[in-house]
Amino acid sequence: MTKYLLSIYQPDGPPPATVNLERIMRDVGALTEEMQAAGAWVFAGGLHDAGSATVLRPGADDVLVTDGPFVEGKEHLGGFTVVTAPDLDAALEWGRKLARATTLPIEVRPFRH
């Protein structure tokens, strides 16, 4: 079994009025239960927006603190789920369900250890 990180990429700013947050929360909750029942769920979390991030960079003597996020852009990591799966196809199936539930793009990436 391999662990996979399913990253949820979210546009910055408040969600547009067309987004039904209540329904998304319900769908994501149901998916979490499904993952747990299947023994695939390891850990998950939702993040505050990217404006709340702080970046630390190691320098010669000191570690420099700056306002984040690390990568400037219009979309940032908004949350993630870690699943364990026998292979990529199984992980992609969870990713597909997460994309439908969140209505957002999902990146699937294997853990090295």
Added chain:
Amino acid sequence: MAEASATDAAAVERVFTAEYGRAVAVLVRLCGDIDLAQEAVQDAFIAALERWPATGVPPAPAGWIITTARHKLIDRLRRESSREARHEEAEWLRLAAAADAGDADAGAAAWPDDRLRLIFTCCHPALALNVRVALTLRLLGGLSTAAIARAFLVPEATLAQRLARAKRKVRDARIPYRVPEDRDLPARLAAVEAVLYLVFNEGYAAAAGERFGRDDLCVEAIRLARLLQSLVPRDPEVRGLLALMLLIESRRSARVTADGDLVLLADQDRARWDPALIAEGQALVRQCLADNQPGPYQIQAAINAVHSAAATSAHTDWRQIVQLYDHLLRLTPTPIVALNRAVAVAEVDGAAAGLTLVEPLPLAGFHLFHAVRADLLRRLGRRDDAALAYEAAIAVTANDAERTFLRKRRQARD
């Protein structure tokens, strides 16, 4: 003696072309690692080159290669495990036991065909399309990295890097080595078909000869399509794809002059079409019709079969071709299909009817759009408009042979 060894080298090469993919596929299943599998099969072919001149070609060469590759794999793992890693030692012990147990049956028939799994690994949608193409040609076709790089006009080092990265992704992300489940199979087969069709089209587009070695891609695509068809014989779209390739390939020697110039279908010397390929392609199309589960490849094959059935260009059954395009356009409503349909409509209802369909298509960046417009305008006697359209076609085409062809058409328009 020298003659005999040349014969043996040719025999090794024949076995390589026919069996490399199968041997790699079996070894990937045994060791779970593409690099190790490739190295072991490579070792086995080197051993064949050394031994077959003395012993003669064995009665079951594919089985010999696979058995030898298995032993080479065990040797490799044993050498590496004597240096380090205990778990690798355990691994080769397990493999050695499996190998000894299987030694009695050296015939290739005794090995399950693993190539289908390997095809689905190579054409996995998690890999970039150009990587799928390269992996398929390298692992299943046995083409060298240099040959693939030459065919796709990328530096060999770039392609080697791309292949290495892809194999790492297969390993690290655990892209599975198996035939997909039934519910996923149609979508995954479509991805495999797309790869083979892309290989074929690359070869076809380059068949005008300005790029050496690229028309081998057509031969390779047909070989792989035949293999896929033998592995999933009941899939109508795979059959349609093979038929389409065979029917297009049958016109290869007629579609280019000795100087490398393109010849339009209507102007081709039909005596130079390959009757064996046509017969095979048409038989497959008949099977598709009998199955009655039409799909885009099958309909394109049927359109080509109608062309192949016409003794002369004037005998072409354009009404049937228009009907087939109507069907194809319903399944795949793309502007390119609409353009091809318009060409057929012009043959049935006249150039003006065709032009009405062509004009609104959003294909300004596609040279054939302008070339078709130019031809229809010429037939309507609108010479100046036709000349402008030929200019536009020449401006957007990237292929030398196409450009030469369009220049000649432009000059001949009167």
